[in-house]
Amino acid sequence: xxxxxxxxxxxxxxxxxxxxxxxxxxxxxxxxxxxxxxxxxxxxxxxxxxxxxxxxxxxxxxxxxxxxxxxxxxxxxxxxxxxxxxxxxxxxxxxxxxxxxxxxxxxxxxxxxxxxxxxxxxxxxxxxxxxxxxxxxxxxxxxxxxxxxxx
Amino acid sequence: xxxxxxxxxxxxxxxxxxxxxxxxxxxxxxxxxxxxxxxxxxxxxxxxxxxxxxxxxxxxxxxxxxxxxxxxxxxxxxxxxxxxxxxxxxxxxxxxxxxxxxxxxxxxxxxxxxxxxxxxxxxxxxxxxxxxxxxxxxxxxxxxxxxxxxxxxxxxxxxxxxxxxxxxxxxxxxxxxxxxxxxxxxxxxxxxxxxxxxxxxxxxxxxxxxxxxxxxxxxxxxxxxxxxxxxxxxxxxxxxxxxxxxxxxxxxxxxxxxxxxxxxxxxxxxxxxxxxxxxxxxxxxxxxxxxxxxxxxxxxxxxxxxxxxxxxxxxxxxxxxxxxxxxxxxxxxxxxxxxxxxxxxxxxxxxxxxxxxxxxxxxxxxxxxxxxxxxxxxxxxxxxxxxxxxxxxxxxx
Amino acid sequence: xxxxxxxxxxxxxxxxxxxxxxxxxxxxxxxxxxxxxxxxxxxxxxxxxxxxxxxxxxxxxxxxxxxxxxxxxxxxxxxxxxxxxxxxxxxxxxxxxxxxxxxxxxxxxxxxxxxxxxxxxxxxxxxxxxxxxxxxxxxxxxxxxxxxxxxxxxxxxxxxxxxxxxxxxxxxxxxxxxxxxxxxxxxxxxxxxxxxxxxxxxxxxxxxxxxxxxxxxxxxxxxxxxxxxxxxxxxxxxxxxxxxxxxxxxxxxxxxxxxxxxxxxxxxxxx
Numbered sequence: 001x002x003x004x005x006x007x008x009x010x011x012x013x014x015x016x017x018x019x020x021x022x023x024x025x026x027x028x029x030x031x032x033x034x035x036x037x038x039x040x041x042x043x044x045x046x047x048x049x050x051x052x053x054x055x056x057x058x059x060x061x062x063x064x065x066x067x068x069x070x071x072x073x074x075x076x077x078x079x080x081x082x083x084x085x086x087x088x089x090x091x092x093x094x095x096x097x098x099x100x101x102x103x104x105x106x107x108x109x110x111x112x113x114x115x116x117x118x119x120x121x122x123x124x125x126x127x128x129x130x131x132x133x134x135x136x137x138x139x140x141x142x143x144x145x146x147x148x149x150x151x
Numbered sequence: 152x153x154x155x156x157x158x159x160x161x162x163x164x165x166x167x168x169x170x171x172x173x174x175x176x177x178x179x180x181x182x183x184x185x186x187x188x189x190x191x192x193x194x195x196x197x198x199x200x201x202x203x204x205x206x207x208x209x210x211x212x213x214x215x216x217x218x219x220x221x222x223x224x225x226x227x228x229x230x231x232x233x234x235x236x237x238x239x240x241x242x243x244x245x246x247x248x249x250x251x252x253x254x255x256x257x258x259x260x261x262x263x264x265x266x267x268x269x270x271x272x273x274x275x276x277x278x279x280x281x282x283x284x285x286x287x288x289x290x291x292x293x294x295x296x297x298x299x300x301x302x303x304x305x306x307x308x309x310x311x312x313x314x315x316x317x318x319x320x321x322x323x324x325x326x327x328x329x330x331x332x333x334x335x336x337x338x339x340x341x342x343x344x345x346x347x348x349x350x351x352x353x354x355x356x357x358x359x360x361x362x363x364x365x366x367x368x369x370x371x372x373x374x375x376x377x378x379x380x381x382x383x384x385x386x387x388x389x390x391x392x393x394x395x396x397x398x399x400x401x402x403x404x405x406x407x408x409x410x411x412x413x414x415x416x417x418x419x420x421x422x423x424x425x426x427x428x429x430x431x432x433x434x435x436x437x438x439x440x441x442x443x444x445x446x447x448x449x450x451x452x453x454x455x456x457x458x459x460x461x462x463x464x465x466x467x468x469x470x471x472x473x474x475x476x477x478x479x480x481x482x483x484x485x486x487x488x489x490x491x492x493x494x495x496x497x498x499x500x501x502x503x504x505x506x507x508x509x510x511x512x513x514x515x516x517x518x519x520x521x522x523x524x525x526x527x528x529x530x531x532x533x534x535x536x537x538x539x540x541x542x543x544x545x546x547x548x
Numbered sequence: 549x550x551x552x553x554x555x556x557x558x559x560x561x562x563x564x565x566x567x568x569x570x571x572x573x574x575x576x577x578x579x580x581x582x583x584x585x586x587x588x589x590x591x592x593x594x595x596x597x598x599x600x601x602x603x604x605x606x607x608x609x610x611x612x613x614x615x616x617x618x619x620x621x622x623x624x625x626x627x628x629x630x631x632x633x634x635x636x637x638x639x640x641x642x643x644x645x646x647x648x649x650x651x652x653x654x655x656x657x658x659x660x661x662x663x664x665x666x667x668x669x670x671x672x673x674x675x676x677x678x679x680x681x682x683x684x685x686x687x688x689x690x691x692x693x694x695x696x697x698x699x700x701x702x703x704x705x706x707x708x709x710x711x712x713x714x715x716x717x718x719x720x721x722x723x724x725x726x727x728x729x730x731x732x733x734x735x736x737x738x739x740x741x742x743x744x745x746x747x748x749x750x751x752x753x754x755x756x757x758x759x760x761x762x763x764x765x766x767x768x769x770x771x772x773x774x775x776x777x778x779x780x781x782x783x784x785x786x787x788x789x790x791x792x793x794x795x796x797x798x799x800x801x802x803x804x805x806x807x808x809x810x811x812x813x814x815x816x817x818x819x
Contacts, residue, residue: 141754295550295786
């Protein structure tokens with residue numbers, strides 16, 4: 001069983017309540033799961049397969065910013081206004097995932113504040129991890145100077 | 152000769168000191184000792200004891216050194232000069248190996264095999280004797296021994312002269328390294344002398360600390376024989392003047408564990424204060440008798456087929472010292488002064504089992520802006536202490 | 549300082565545009581045997597000497613393998629050496645990864661950039677005796693697909709052994725089908741029991757710090773996170789003073805040490 005950091009971070013009762021809202025979906029290889037600027041009305045927890053987060057750049061293949069895999073949360077823009085995707089997501093092979101309807105989850109968060117807080121914190125944790133990872137990559141540590149252990 | 156015989160003391164006069172230099176030269180040794188030159192007491196090769204700085208003393212302060220004539224004509228009534236014995240035992244430039252590249256590109260490497268000179272050091276102060284022992288531990292005491300240093304050191308004959316007139320920058324008492332030496336075979340010297348000048352005359356209480364020391368001592372003309380009343384009186388006078396010297400130290404270190412103080416002061420504000428004054432010139436490291444750091448230099452001749460590797464003194468104050476492909480690890484003056492001081496007084500214990508400071512005061516004297524190691528340690532102590540006493544810091548332990 | 553012993557370059561393989569792996573064999577008497585994690589001082593004739601970790605140990609012919617990235621004068625000269633030429637070698641120096649002490653534990657080998665070089669012999673040794681260890685995880689971060697070291701060998705580890713091997717790059721090209729992201733992002737899909745794991749981490753210092761902190765957070769004991777550090781070195785025998793890191797001489801007390809000791813030292817700026 002793959003660890004799912006987002007769900008694992010929730011208290012037991014909340015985890016079950018949220019899980020009830022999920023439905024299993026699958027995407028064929030190459031499927032565009034969402035596109036930049038689209039309405040962020042869903043999110044997924046990946047069960048299997050790999051998803052690329054991409055940016056549309058005219059004249060070249062969309063560069064991959066990051067890849068996500070089993071256990072990862074796909075999508076966090078659904079939690080914050082204006083609820084629009086700021087990247088695109090593409091299935092790099094067959095992908096299976098649990099899909100959640102964002103408006104329903106947002107309503108649940110308001111109704112059950114403890115669940116809402118725990119989920120917001122779990123998503124914030126994912127965002128923070130990705131921010132840290134992005135900063136690390138900004139440093140280009142493996143680049144021509146400043147990289148390596150023993151030269 | 153028995154150990155008790157070896158440590159038995161005799162008294163020699165100025166003629167005995169002259170004979171000592173002659174005997175050592177006759178035995179094939181290069182005698183190095185203090186002499187007054189260029190407005191300082193420097194170390195140089197001595198052909199005769201007449202070159203010793205009879206009648207010269209020194210006036211020392213932070214960033215201040217003056218040679219002063221003495222009316223009493225004493226030879227060793229001066230404290231640490233600009234150099235130390237590392238000039239000879241751990242010289243500034245040493246060739247480590249030579250390499251030849253043959254026509255087929257094959258490389259032959261040869262360790263440097265110049266024979267070490269046979270030194271006799273005359274006038275080693277007790278603090279400097281401890282400094283030599285510290286460098287011994289660094290350069291020969293670990294997994295790897297520096298063979299060239301070991302050869303120079305093993306062949307050196309050490310004549311210690313106890314201190315009877317410490318300078319204003321001396322703090323050996325608080326470091327436990329002076330102003331006297333102990334008796335016996337494991338003190339690290341071959342001969343120990345104490346200069347005595349009183350109504351009974353100018354003379355030296357002398358005792359051997361090794362078999363060779365005893366052998367040399369036996370060859371010297373004695374002014375007062377073993378066990379005579381006069382010899383006992385000289386010994387007493389010598390001990391008294393060394394004891395008196397211990398009470399006249401110009402400076403002292405705070406009486407705390409400097410190792411713990413340094414380990415607990417890495418974030419002290421005082422580093423900014425001292426960094427604002429420090430020129431990072433590295434003079435303290437050059438003058439310090441224990442600073443041992445070296446860098447390397449690779450040279451080739453014009454054909455490009457003969458190469459040599461030299462090691463040269465280096466200083467942790469140099470920006471390149473900590474260079475790591477992108478740049479230096481220790482860029483700020485603050486971090487470089489902190490490295491020097493915390494190493495000298497603190498992490499030296501972790502690395503080599505003792506302090507790296509012997510209280511000679513050279514770093515204070517030869518600092519162009521007069522930074523005083525004892526003052527810096529005291530300020531760090533005061534800062535740490537005030538933190539412990541502050542309400543946030545809780546009670547004193 | 550000891551004098552280098554001549555070794556002959558017997559193989560030169562390009563890894564990336566500026567990195568090559570060279571195999572050395574003693575021209576005469578060999579040095580004592582190296583352990584994974586230890587380093588040699590490599591002398592380029594007339595140019596100078598630098599510390600380089602062993603990236604391979606050929607026990608059969610007492611050979612050494614080093615992966616050299618041309619970043620300075622000496623590493624540039626060493627990178628340019630071709631089969632048949634000579635290099636001076638001193639060593640072995642420093643502490644090693646101490647793989648035998650990890651018996652019975654899951655292994656987590658995390659490498660960033662050229663940090664994979666000192667870890668390669670650990671992977672090779674661990675995969676040679678898989679029964680001695682629990683799950684073996686090899687996580688590798690590279691700048692680009694082209695800058696990934698030992699590509700064929702990593703492919704072999706991945707397909708022909710039981711190890712969990714994952715590679716991630718910062719900047720993919722159009723052909724790259726693997727992961728994109730930092731190496732720490734691979735941790736949550738690795739298979740290891742935090743309390744029964746020994747981690748070996750090597751790469752740029754910020755990557756080491758980020759990885760070690762993440763592992764501590766996941767419950768791996770700090771003393772079982774072994775990291776390899778780098779400082780300026782001139783002699784490697786504890787006599788030149790250059791490699792000091794607080795109380796440590798990295799040439800003697802390192803380069804490999806536990807995170808419990810490394811963490812406070814790396815947390816002090818400009819130490």
